[in-house]
Amino acid sequence: MPNLVEPDEFVRDALKLAAEEKLPIEMGRIVWRADGRLERRGEGESLSFKFVYRGVRFEGRLDMNDTGKIAITADLGTLPYTAESAGARHQLLRLVRGAAAKQGLHLVVSHDQQIRIAAEGTTPRPRTPVYCLATLCxxxxxxxxxxxxxGVALYESRRAAAIRAA
Incomplete structure (x- = not known):
């Protein structure tokens, strides 16, 4: 029979923390501290995350309160000036107006002409990693x-600018 080694302090603490949690353990409920130990996240705190989807960098937040709201946002690029590409500008502004009617979707142009897209939804309980990822998907x-x-409109704008510059 092999020698059983006593688990170190980190492992004991992690096992104790997991054993005290009600199953299933919800997403973000237990987090790593800077010193490598695990700790229980407080009620009502939010979990922030970043990811890339189809070449676009997104930032997200999952509220750990009763609402369970998950929100994602991304900056998509700069709205071209009319002189750069009138067609692309017109098309992008039509898309922004069209998105206003879609529930859960926000597409806006900021004061500095940045195109920002956002969406939000609600993660069902229990907020397991599977449910959180399903909501995100x-x-x-x-x-x-x-x-x-x-992406097509921005590409056309950049292509037109490159042709003019050549």
Whole structure:
């Protein structure tokens, strides 16, 4: 029979913390501290995260309160000036107006002409990693056609600018 080694302090603390949690353990409920130990996240705190989808950098937040709201945002690029590409500018502004009617989707142009896309939804309880990822995937499916249309318009704008510069 092999020698059983006593688990070190980190492992004991992690096992104790997991054993005290009600199953299933919800997403973000237990977090790593800077010193490498695990700790229980306080009620009502939010979990921030970043990811890349189809070449676009997103930032996200999952509220750990009763609402369970998950929100994602991304900056898509700069709205071209009319002199750069009137067609692309017109198309992008039409997309922004069209997105206003879609529930859970926000597409805006900031004061500095940055195109920003955002979506939000609610993660069902228990907020397990599977439910959180499923909710995130549903938001990305909502955004996907908009990302493609905006990407094409921005590409056309950049291509037109490159042709003029050549």
């Amino acid at each position: 549903s938001l990305l499916l909502l955004l996907r056609p908009w990302l493609e249309l905006i």
